[in-house]
Amino acid sequence: MGGRRDWLSKDFLILMMPAFILLLVFILYPIFNTFYLGFTKWDGFTQPQFVGLENYRTMMGDPLFWTSVKNNLFIFIVFLPLVTMLGLGFALLLHNSAVVGRNLLRGFVMLGMVMPLTVVGIVWMLLLDPNAGIVNHVLSFFGIEPRAWIQDPSTAIYFVIIGSLWAWQGFSTTVFLAGLEGLDIEVLEASIIDGANPWQRFRYVILPLLKPALIVVVTMSSIYILKVFDLVYVLSGGESVPMYLSVLAYMVYYEIFRMFKWGYAAAIATLLTVAVFLFSIGMLKKMISERGVGS
Numbered sequence: 001m002g003g004r005r006d007w008l009s010k011d012f013l014i015l016m017m018p019a020f021i022l023l024l025v026f027i028l029y030p031i032f033n034t035f036y037l038g039f040t041k042w043d044g045f046t047q048p049q050f051v052g053l054e055n056y057r058t059m060m061g062d063p064l065f066w067t068s069v070k071n072n073l074f075i076f077i078v079f080l081p082l083v084t085m086l087g088l089g090f091a092l093l094l095h096n097s098a099v100v101g102r103n104l105l106r107g108f109v110m111l112g113m114v115m116p117l118t119v120v121g122i123v124w125m126l127l128l129d130p131n132a133g134i135v136n137h138v139l140s141f142f143g144i145e146p147r148a149w150i151q152d153p154s155t156a157i158y159f160v161i162i163g164s165l166w167a168w169q170g171f172s173t174t175v176f177l178a179g180l181e182g183l184d185i186e187v188l189e190a191s192i193i194d195g196a197n198p199w200q201r202f203r204y205v206i207l208p209l210l211k212p213a214l215i216v217v218v219t220m221s222s223i224y225i226l227k228v229f230d231l232v233y234v235l236s237g238g239e240s241v242p243m244y245l246s247v248l249a250y251m252v253y254y255e256i257f258r259m260f261k262w263g264y265a266a267a268i269a270t271l272l273t274v275a276v277f278l279f280s281i282g283m284l285k286k287m288i289s290e291r292g293v294g295s
Contacts, residue, residue, distance in 0.1 A: 037266035055267035068246045087172025095180045113170025121234025124163045153244040179213030219283040
């Protein structure tokens with residue numbers, strides 16, 4: 001038995017070695033290297049100089065950083081409830097065989113999900129064009145003057161949220177739909193026999209059973225929206241993103257490729273990564289506790 005266990009152990013290591021090497025080279029090394037660079041001053045060409053916490057002190061006094069944090073939090077607070085509620089609503093509609101035009105609705109919901117975020121950004125940039133965009137053309141029929149929606153600080157961030165919703169809606173709908181398909185039909189039938197009306201069945205039977213799907217949607221949607229970059233960059237015309245639309249992921253790009261402050265950008269990236277990691281761990285622990293695995 002011991003020899004067999006040794007053979008299995010060697011076989012396992014041989015089979016997993018390529019994956020371990022890829023994990024080390026493309027994930028673990030960049031993470032630790034970025035963490036180290038956050039304590040250095042580096043322009044990407046010369047030798048990095050260790051500066052301790054100087055980058056983090058600079059960050060605390062940087063107006064662009066705090067504007068980016070504010071924008072990230074605003075997008076997160078508005079986007080997360082909307083993508084969750086809309087995903088659940090669409091899933092309920094698609095799950096109901098009595099709904100007319102389910103295939104058409106399914107195609108509409110999934111359209112944004114199968115498109116790259118860069119393409120989604122281009123589509124919305126064309127839709128919102130001040131001169132030729134269809135949004136202004138439609139609004140003109142109602143007597144509303146054309147506006148440069150993305151160039152207007154009071155409206156630009158809302159279209160980042162709308163574009164993100166369209167791009168991510170398919171995911172949340174798919175997860176909730178899978179959860180609905182997996183519900184125990186006997187439990188639903190028992191609630192009907194007990195006299196529960198549709199709202200009571202949804203509130204006290206369906207929704208609690210969908211809690212694992214809800215946690216998955218909230219976790220993945222949060223990770224997605226906290227690191228949003230493509231949509232913001234493309235909607236801004238692929239040039240410098242205005243300060244009122246800046247987010248942390250764009251700020252990392254800006255500091256590296258425009259300002260050549262690799263150390264400062266690494267510090268911002270580290271902070272963003274830690275925030276996403278801690279949130280993900282918290283949601284994962286909640287998911288495990290809900291399923292009773294942690295006991």
